[in-house]
Amino acid sequence: MNLNRKSFMFDMVLFELQDIVGRGNVSVKEADKLAYSVDYYWISELWHDRSGPLTTADFIVQPQSSQQISKIMVLANEYKLPVTVWGGGGGSQGGALAVFGGIIMDVKKMNRVIEIDKVSMTVEAETGILMQNLEWELEKHGLSTMHIPASIFCSTLGGFLAHRGTGVLSTKYGKMEDMVVSMEVVLPTGEIIESLPVNKTASGPDLNWIFIGSEGTLGVITKVKVTVKKMPQVRKFQAFLYKDLARGLEAGKNLMHEGIKPSVIRLYDAEETKSLVKRVMGVDREGAYLVYGVEGYEDVVELEAKHAYKIASKGGEDLGTETGKLWWDTRYKFFYPPYYFSMPQAFGTCDTVATYANIESVYWNMKNSVAEKFPQARFIGHFSHWFDWGAMLYARFIIDNPPSDKHQAVSLYNDVWNTVIRAALKEGGVLNEHHGIGLKLGRLMKEQYGPSFKIIKDLKKMLDPNHIMNPGKMGLGVR
Amino acid sequence: MEIEKTRQIIKSCRYCLMCKHVCPSGSYSYFESDYPRGRALIMDRVLEGKNDYTKDMIDALYNCFLCDSCHASCEGDWELPQAVRQARYDIVARDLEPQRAKEIKESLQNTGHPFVGETLDPVRISSQKECDLLYVMGPYIRFKQHDIAKAAKSIIEASGDCFSILEDEPDCGAVLDMLGYRKEAENKGRALFNKIGHRKPKRILVSDPLLYYCISSLFKDWGLDTGKDMAIEHISGYVLRNLKAGRLDLKKFDERVTLVDSEYLCRFCDYCLEPREVLKEVCGKNFVEMRHRKKQMIATGEAAFFFNGGKVEGSLLGKRIAQEAEAVRAGTAVTLSGTAKENLSSSFSGKVLEFGEFIRELIQ
Numbered sequence A: 001m002n003l004n005r006k007s008f009m010f011d012m013v014l015f016e017l018q019d020i021v022g023r024g025n026v027s028v029k030e031a032d033k034l035a036y037s038v039d040y041y042w043i044s045e046l047w048h049d050r051s052g053p054l055t056t057a058d059f060i061v062q063p064q065s066s067q068q069i070s071k072i073m074v075l076a077n078e079y080k081l082p083v084t085v086w087g088g089g090g091g092s093q094g095g096a097l098a099v100f101g102g103i104i105m106d107v108k109k110m111n112r113v114i115e116i117d118k119v120s121m122t123v124e125a126e127t128g129i130l131m132q133n134l135e136w137e138l139e140k141h142g143l144s145t146m147h148i149p150a151s152i153f154c155s156t157l158g159g160f161l162a163h164r165g166t167g168v169l170s171t172k173y174g175k176m177e178d179m180v181v182s183m184e185v186v187l188p189t190g191e192i193i194e195s196l197p198v199n200k201t202a203s204g205p206d207l208n209w210i211f212i213g214s215e216g217t218l219g220v221i222t223k224v225k226v227t228v229k230k231m232p233q234v235r236k237f238q239a240f241l242y243k244d245l246a247r248g249l250e251a252g253k254n255l256m257h258e259g260i261k262p263s264v265i266r267l268y269d270a271e272e273t274k275s276l277v278k279r280v281m282g283v284d285r286e287g288a289y290l291v292y293g294v295e296g297y298e299d300v301v302e303l304e305a306k307h308a309y310k311i312a313s314k315g316g317e318d319l320g321t322e323t324g325k326l327w328w329d330t331r332y333k334f335f336y337p338p339y340y341f342s343m344p345q346a347f348g349t350c351d352t353v354a355t356y357a358n359i360e361s362v363y364w365n366m367k368n369s370v371a372e373k374f375p376q377a378r379f380i381g382h383f384s385h386w387f388d389w390g391a392m393l394y395a396r397f398i399i400d401n402p403p404s405d406k407h408q409a410v411s412l413y414n415d416v417w418n419t420v421i422r423a424a425l426k427e428g429g430v431l432n433e434h435h436g437i438g439l440k441l442g443r444l445m446k447e448q449y450g451p452s453f454k455i456i457k458d459l460k461k462m463l464d465p466n467h468i469m470n471p472g473k474m475g476l477g478v479r
Numbered sequence B: 001m002e003i004e005k006t007r008q009i010i011k012s013c014r015y016c017l018m019c020k021h022v023c024p025s026g027s028y029s030y031f032e033s034d035y036p037r038g039r040a041l042i043m044d045r046v047l048e049g050k051n052d053y054t055k056d057m058i059d060a061l062y063n064c065f066l067c068d069s070c071h072a073s074c075e076g077d078w079e080l081p082q083a084v085r086q087a088r089y090d091i092v093a094r095d096l097e098p099q100r101a102k103e104i105k106e107s108l109q110n111t112g113h114p115f116v117g118e119t120l121d122p123v124r125i126s127s128q129k130e131c132d133l134l135y136v137m138g139p140y141i142r143f144k145q146h147d148i149a150k151a152a153k154s155i156i157e158a159s160g161d162c163f164s165i166l167e168d169e170p171d172c173g174a175v176l177d178m179l180g181y182r183k184e185a186e187n188k189g190r191a192l193f194n195k196i197g198h199r200k201p202k203r204i205l206v207s208d209p210l211l212y213y214c215i216s217s218l219f220k221d222w223g224l225d226t227g228k229d230m231a232i233e234h235i236s237g238y239v240l241r242n243l244k245a246g247r248l249d250l251k252k253f254d255e256r257v258t259l260v261d262s263e264y265l266c267r268f269c270d271y272c273l274e275p276r277e278v279l280k281e282v283c284g285k286n287f288v289e290m291r292h293r294k295k296q297m298i299a300t301g302e303a304a305f306f307f308n309g310g311k312v313e314g315s316l317l318g319k320r321i322a323q324e325a326e327a328v329r330a331g332t333a334v335t336l337s338g339t340a341k342e343n344l345s346s347s348f349s350g351k352v353l354e355f356g357e358f359i360r361e362l363i364q
């Protein structure tokens, strides 16, 4: 449809949207179009930095209820308008960008904590709430979801579900998706549905899993019930230094396999230890820095810490509990300027996950592929989420001086991504572990999934026949 | 362009989201242009000559409450509000400021207060002519929050001091400066400075955080030196000093009370300690701190003059503070400004009193 700002159709649609959510809850301002044209995706930043035309929505709409969302979906289907859900805009894959215009549905006003159920240890909340605000509410009751990501200040509960996010304590408490009990979703066609009240059933497939990780392409997650935990009595940290990555990985794996439940294990490769760990924490050592944490009742923690120490000290140099605690205290600092990477540098976080049998070769293959093809790039990484069967690699590449021409910069950027991701896939890795796919990695979805990608595509077709939700993302293309 | 001076701040903030959770203007409208990053993106466009200021970009920059919450939570120590202030200077220099800013300026110029369209009488309190202590009110207290001035008078008298006030006290210029009227602000500041200087007081006493900030900080920027012989003191410091010297006798307060910090006292002037010391002294264990306090306080909206050209719904700003005060089961919340008191009153279930008002109730 013609959404030329000067056409009267623009005003007609605007009026209908205002009628649904109220006048003050729709913006067509230039200032907002600018602000919503950049999320945490490097290419959106590059485009802004290099004066590219803005990739922007026609309308920015703020619903306050599932019913309003439902009406917006019906309207969007009638006019075949794209709808892109925006949570905190903290996604790094370009998922929240309205690349084909239409409506940005900013859900931050849907931020109520509906119920804290201390009997069942769950909290139900609307999904537009910033994670930190939810945590502050829970903190008043001595509780926490234990989903503590670095973007806790800027990303929403719904955003983390949409991207299958991971917090720093995931090794003990799981990823965001592991905390879900039930949810409410507005489908692309406007129906409001609920998953079953609990998730451990033998009552057919778990509907939650259709929408977890669907990145706003299959529906809007409006409410969710997630588990909560009591705050631990004590939290203890311990740091070690290993001569090389292999020894660090061995220690991490053993910590996971000896019956201890660390809250966190974080192992930095030598390059990141030398650069970021030094810069942010002031720990200036050669080798691979590892920190782990244990938490819970004081006496249990004492015992766990003792065993963990025995395991981790094999082949490692004890850097002490203070240096471990220092990591915990400075964990957010890594993400503030000037500690974080910034324009004009080109950089990307290519987190992946693989079994213990494969993870080391995933790391080396990614690193070597970048070194071979892009000598101008640096490659650093750490392993920060550990499962019983494998670990997550949070790898990054950094190019200090990418081409000044924005088109060439995009081409180079995508080239590095293709190279590094294919290197991960080859060794048993996946496209991503917790940042999602979005626009950034969509093109590689069919390569990763092979013939099974058809299932996701068919699901999309069935749930969203007019393909209005988040077109261009997750490799699902446009209609 | 003035924003050129804050280039580094703008460049650092433009893609950063790490203070989203603390920005009160963001959680007022929830639109991205009202968050710190949105403002930095706008200023960056202008800085690089990609855009001139459009009306709604100007609105977004004027929607900033200049509360410093972003900066206070920033590990990189970037002072984003400083960049916003520079942008407002630029906007005013191009005669592009919002109509509401113009109206407030005119009101301040014509009536001495910022309350557009309101006919208000200044508070009448009796004082003496030639005292060492000069109580300066600022337009908010002088024209609206009369009770704060009366409370201060009771405290001063109970401490056995003689005090003077200024006839036709000029506005100090803080609001004008924040709205981008740098020259006019400085002129106002100079007028107040001269009037104070004329009186030669040994001590300037204020209750209003904005005024404290103006005299202790902006005056310096404007080259107005109150000198070593003229100390500036906030009422909380005054109470503390007199309590310690045994000149002020206060009853103990035996209900739970909490303190609502002030962005302009605590964040901008590092004046966080004195009010707490007083409350500890008179309330003992009944003084309870909120989760967010001192520099990590929740903004009260002391410099929230308007939003998108219209009235600021103060209760929206007070709501989160009220929830925190309730979470520590405080029956009374003591604020440091009349604005904070107003914004908190409608959402807090307990009693809300400005610091001086609270102390007045305890005078023996």
Ligand SMILES: Cc1cc2nc3c(=O)[nH]c(=O)nc-3n(C[C@H](O)[C@H](O)[C@H](O)COP(=O)(O)OP(=O)(O)OC[C@H]3O[C@@H](n4cnc5c(N)ncnc54)[C@H](O)[C@@H]3O)c2cc1C
Pocket (backbone or CB within 6 Å): A039, A040, A084, A085, A086, A087, A088, A089, A090, A091, A092, A094, A095, A096, A107, A127, A128, A148, A149, A150, A151, A154, A155, A156, A157, A158, A159, A160, A161, A162, A163, A164, A165, A166, A167, A168, A214, A215, A216, A217, A219, A220, A221, A222, A335, A434, A435, A436, A438, A470, B017
């Ligand atoms: C400084 C920084 C640090 C980070 N650290 C971490 C980290 O430690 N762990 C981690 O997991 N991630 C991290 N991230 C990435 C980011 O926080 C996550 O990807 C998060 O899931 C994005 O949530 P958001 O609310 O910001 O979503 P947005 O960016 O607004 O949206 C992301 C995607 O989710 C969709 N979406 C949003 N809300 C909904 C909803 N309610 N229903 C359906 N779809 C929806 C959008 O359409 C979009 O496709 C970090 C990001 C930043 C900026």
Ligand code: SF4
Pocket (backbone or CB within 6 Å): A336, A337, B012, B013, B014, B016, B017, B018, B019, B036, B037, B070, B071, B073, B074, B075, B076, B077, B078, B079, B080
């Ligand atoms: S003030 Fe600090 S935290 Fe806020 S946007 Fe700027 S750099 Fe980021």
Ligand code: SF4
Pocket (backbone or CB within 6 Å): B022, B023, B024, B025, B026, B034, B035, B036, B039, B063, B064, B065, B066, B067, B068, B069, B070, B071, B080, B081, B299
């Ligand atoms: S000064 Fe306050 S209102 Fe302005 S951007 Fe910073 S946090 Fe937001």
